Amino acid sequence: MNDRVPKRLVARARHRLVVRLTIIGVAVAIAMVAGAATFVFWGAYNVSALQQHTEPVYTLLNTALNRSIRQRAEDIEVPPLDDPAMAEQGLRYYREKCVQCHGAPGISRDDVGKGMTPVPSNLAHTARSRSPAEIFWTIKHGIKMTGMPSWQFIFTDAEIWEIVAFLMQMPRLSPADYQAWVAEVKKASTSATPPVSTPDPERGRLAMYGYACIACHRIPGLVGPQVDVGPPLEGIGERRYIAGVLTNNFDNMVHWLQHPTEVDPLTAMPDLGVTEQDAMNIAAYLSLLD
Ligand code: HEC
Ligand code: HEC
Incomplete structure (x- = not known):
């Protein structure tokens, strides 16, 4: 009979403690998010290439880099x-x-x-x-x-x-x-072109990062700076013409991607040295954009 009271008291005290700790935890988390947001939006961090990260930030980033590479290289033969x-x-x-x-x-x-x-x-x-x-x-x-x-x-x-x-x-x-x-x-130089295989749209999507297409185009499915040097490519699969001059079909798109200045000598889209295979992969991805 006697020992029930303390047990109840202990339980209540413990409950109170948990509630208090939770409140403190939430308050700290809110303060940290608010602090980080202020830091970011006030532009407090100096992004100058001459201003090296502070020692703790440098060490943290370097550790993240080393761990990330080690992890991803594990299964490579x-x-x-x-x-x-x-x-x-x-x-x-x-x-x-x-x-x-x-x-x-x-x-x-x-x-x-x-x-x-x-x-x-x-x-x-x-x-x-x-x-x-x-x-x-x-x-x-x-x-x-x-x-x-x-x-x-x-x-x-x-x-x-x-x-x-x-x-x-x-x-x-x-x-x-x-x-x-x-x-x-x-004295000597060699180079062999790899054989062309079936177009792969996902590979094409990644290739558009590789060729920096997002520096000039907004492209659905790719994250980038959102600038419109070239037209946004949303709906390109449905468009009648490429750059207003070439009928939009797969072969013409492959040709455009490899040699835009050959198609239109006045175009602002540069020749980017896109390989046949990559152009096919990119054209396959673009054809899906409607
Ligand atoms: C535009 C400049 C640039 C070019 C071109 C470049 N790299 Fe790098 N590379 C860097 C920078 C910057 C780093 C990152 C250094 C760091 O994280 O401290 C780096 C990192 C690396 C690393 C990792 C080093 C380490 O110790 O972790 C390797 C390996 C590497 N590069 C190889 C190459 C090879 C091979 C080429 C040519 C095919 C190349 N890089 C071309 C700028 C370049
Ligand atoms: C330096 C900026 C720049 C880069 C990089 C660039 N483009 Fe373009 N792109 C343009 C411009 C400008 C046009 C408009 C050309 C015209 O109408 O003559 C264009 C047009 C196009 C068109 C035709 C769009 C339409 O509405 O008809 C496609 C498709 C295209 N680019 C795909 C790509 C892909 C894929 C890459 C990467 C391999 C790329 N571009 C890289 C600037 C760029």
């Missing part, structure tokens, strides 16, 4: 990378597309590469600190908000592995080794 011909081809691609930002042994980053924040990584260091699978994933997908582009619409997987094969050699190269190797590969 690494092919053999020790064939010298592979690394040699990788070096060609590297000189064409990467050295401007990342530099190379004895070669400085160019003005864009020097001025970026975060600064494009020293890839000799990367080759020592990351696995080939992680490097492959990074090249293929890019890193948002850093300026590191995704290269999957420029290079096939096999070509990206060639770049990885080259990068794994990089820590061992002195500036003189690098120059000698460059002189060697300059």
Whole structure:
């Protein structure tokens, strides 16, 4: 009989405590959201490329980056990378597309590469600190908000592995080794176009990020800056003409996407070097927009 009273009291006290903690928790959460909103809307954070993140923000972002890449690279199977011909081809691609930002042994980053924040990584260091699978994933997908582009619409997987094969050699190269190797590969160059397969609209949707179509067009299904340099592409599947000059059908769309200035020399849409396969994939996606 006696011990029932304290039990009830204890239960009531516990209930009160839970209610109070909940109120405090909700109040703290509201204060944090309000604080964050004020911080964002007042423009308190300096986005200048010269103003590095504070140390805690930098560490936090870097940890998120490392964890994200490791997680996504886990299931990637690494092919053999020790064939010298592979690394040699990788070096060609590297000189064409990467050295401007990342530099190379004895070669400085160019003005864009020097001025970026975060600064494009020293890839000799990367080759020592990351696995080939992680490097492959990074090249293929890019890193948002850093300026590191995704290269999957420029290079096939096999070509990206060639770049990885080259990068794994990089820590061992002195500036003189690098120059000698460059002189060697300059003598010959090869490139093969991969065979064309059935148009894939989803691949086409992603390709429109890869070719920066969203820099000029609003496109349903893609998130972007919402500018109208070119016409919004909503309903393009139903339109009679492409750019007002070409009957809208699949083949003409593929042609337009690859060679807009050939179709209309005065058009403001630039030739973007869209490959046949990517143009077909994009045309397949656009044909679905009604
Ligand atoms: C427009 C400049 C630019 C170009 C071109 C560029 N990158 Fe990058 N890259 C960056 C930036 C910026 C980072 C991010 C650095 C960071 O997160 O600290 C980066 C990161 C990377 C990383 C991850 C490094 C690490 O340590 O985590 C790899 C690997 C890489 N790039 C490879 C390449 C390859 C290969 C090419 C050429 C096919 C290339 N990049 C072209 C700017 C560029
Ligand atoms: C630099 C800006 C720019 C970029 C990048 C760009 N476009 Fe365009 N695009 C234009 C302009 C401007 C027009 C209008 C051309 C005209 O009417 O002569 C246009 C027209 C078009 C049209 C015809 C629209 C219509 O209403 O008939 C399509 C389709 C199109 N672009 C798709 C794309 C795709 C897909 C990409 C990426 C591969 C892309 N554009 C990249 C500027 C751009």
